[in-house]
Amino acid sequence: MKMKAQYYFTAIRLGLKSKTIYRASAWIGSVTGIFGLLIQVAIWYALLGAGARFDTTFQTMLTFSILMQLSNAFVATFSGDAISRLIRNGDIAIYMARPIKLKQHLFLGDFGRNLFAVFLVNLPVCIILILFYGFTIPPDWRTIAISIIMLINGMIILFHYRYILGLVSFWLIQNPFTSWGFQNVESIFSGRVLPIWLYPVWLADLTQYLPFRYFFYEPIALFVGKSTLGNSMNSLLIQCIWLVIFVALEKIASHFALRKLIVQGG
Amino acid sequence: MVSLKKYSGTFYIFLKNQTLTKFQYRGTLWADILFFIFGYGTQFYLIFLLVGKFGTLGGWTQYEVMLLYSMSILSYTIACTFLMGLYNRTPEKIRNGEFDQTLTKPMNPLIYEVISSFSAYYTIHVILGIVMVCVSFGLLNVTLSIGNMFFLILVVIGGAMIQGGVLVLFSSASFFLIGDNPLVYSVFVTLRLLNENPISIYPPFAQIFLTVIMPFAFVSFYPAQYFLGKNDFLMFHPMLQYLTPLVGLLVLLAAAALWLCGIKQYKSSGN
Secondary structure, eight states, X not given: OHHHXXXXXXXXXXXXXXXXXXXXXXXXXXXXXXXXXXXXXHHHHHHHTTSEEXXXXXXXXXHHHHHXXXXXXXXXXXXXXXXXXXHHHSTHHHHHTSSSOHHHHHHHHHHHHHHXXXXXXXXXXXXXXXXXXXXXXXXXXXXXXXXXXXXXXXXXXXXXXXXHHHHGGGTOSSOGGGSHHHHHHHHXXXXXXXXXXXXXXXXXXXXXXXXXXXXXXXXXXXXXXXXOHHHHHHHHHHHHHHHHHHHHHHHHHHHHHHHHOOOOOO | OHHHHHHHXXXXXXXXXXXXXXXXXXXXXXXXXXXXXXXXXXXXXXHHHHHHHXXXXXXXXXXXXXXXXHHHHHHHHHHHHHHHHHXXXXXXXXXXXXXXXXXXXXXXXXXXXXXXXXXXXXXHHHHHHHHHHHHHHHHHTOOOOHHHHHHHXXXXXXXXXXXXXXXXHHHHGGGTOOXXXXXXXXXXXXXXXXXXXXXXXXXXXXXXXXXXXXXXXXXXXXHHHHHHTOOOOTXXXXXXXXXXXXXXXXXXHHHHHHHHHHGGGOOOOOO
8 A cells, every 4th residue: 555655656756857857848838828818817808897797707707717727737638648659659568567557657647747837837827816806705615615526526537538538549549539629629518718608508508418517617617606506416416427437438448448459569 | 943953852752751641540530620620610619609799809809800710720720731840840859869860961951851841731721721711701791802812812821921930930949948848839829829819908018029029910910900991000000911921021031040040059969
């Protein structure tokens, strides 16, 4: 048990270290990563200014955008690209021989890298934005607690989802599911750019049958007061169902992927 | 004349090889095309939804913002067709010493890098970009005269030279920052994102930055005003709407000169 914890810790440390070796690079890379948020802030300020439209204020959208940015920064994962690369160059064999599973290794490595971006860049910029423009805090602790639980759930579901897409690389060497185009399609169903409460009814209804809105939209909508506690319990249940589906799919896909694997060279 | 023949011959060989390599996985190719169409379609629809819902964004209507986006994408994809390979591969080549091979080739290293990394794959994006520009003009009910069409082509080429010039400029940073060149991965994407909205929504320092220092505003914001008859020139002169081709040429030439200067900083990793 102690040994395993040590391996986990080492994987996180290596992920973090990969960001700190080339410090200038890591800093510039992380700083530019936050620009997406600043562009969003500029757009919402231009659209809403000091007033409220469609029952939405600038402060609501700022809170929404900050929470969305931080959540995505925490689970930014390149596991799909990493698996493709490892298969292409044969390094996948080394990872199979390691004492922790490939999935755990990629998850912990990503987590280590993301800690750098979240704590040293994203969080300070978000705090400055909050100091300037304010932040919407829910009136009761239960809403905050359930939002946090749902956010953590969403992060676990998102990682599994991306990992499953990455596993497609075992069958298709050039994996189209890691492409920019596919991620864009996801974004419209996830409510990441534009909150789903501003969507037309038909599109908002459609998103309920897909997993994407349950990653981060539902917990953040609850936090900013665009969903009720009652609705959120329902969303929490749906999150759990998606989690079970993705964990099962990941197990099945991993099982068949390993059978498919042929490592070239020696 | 002999040089031109040599370069075009070499380019043809590389083009053929790159095309055959990229197009060998047919299933993936079709899946990619499908996702590109959905990807651009999604962006278009999000602009339509967001700006349509609120009326205007910084004084620009939904179709006008869609035109900004599509002009930016078209010139970006043209730039990528020629220069994305250089942009992606140079840092790695410098880090592992593979750049030695480029220096031993009997031609200008920059031209060699460009023609050896031409990306035929991006032509799919270029076609989609053309479609988006046409759709945007159609939605705006703007009919272009022959002269304006010619100017639009010049603007798109100028925009491609600006974005391509910045790609070359950032790629040259790899000669100075041996490590993982972050400029290659994220700064360019950020600048491009800024350019997909009317720059009038940004604070004045960002407007000056995008006009004077990294002139991305010339890619779509200023020239689009000419085609739409708008007058949103911020603190700058309306003359800027005509300058995209000239700015593009200057940016590309300056970037190429810096890239070639950067070679002097190159120290092979050795073997």
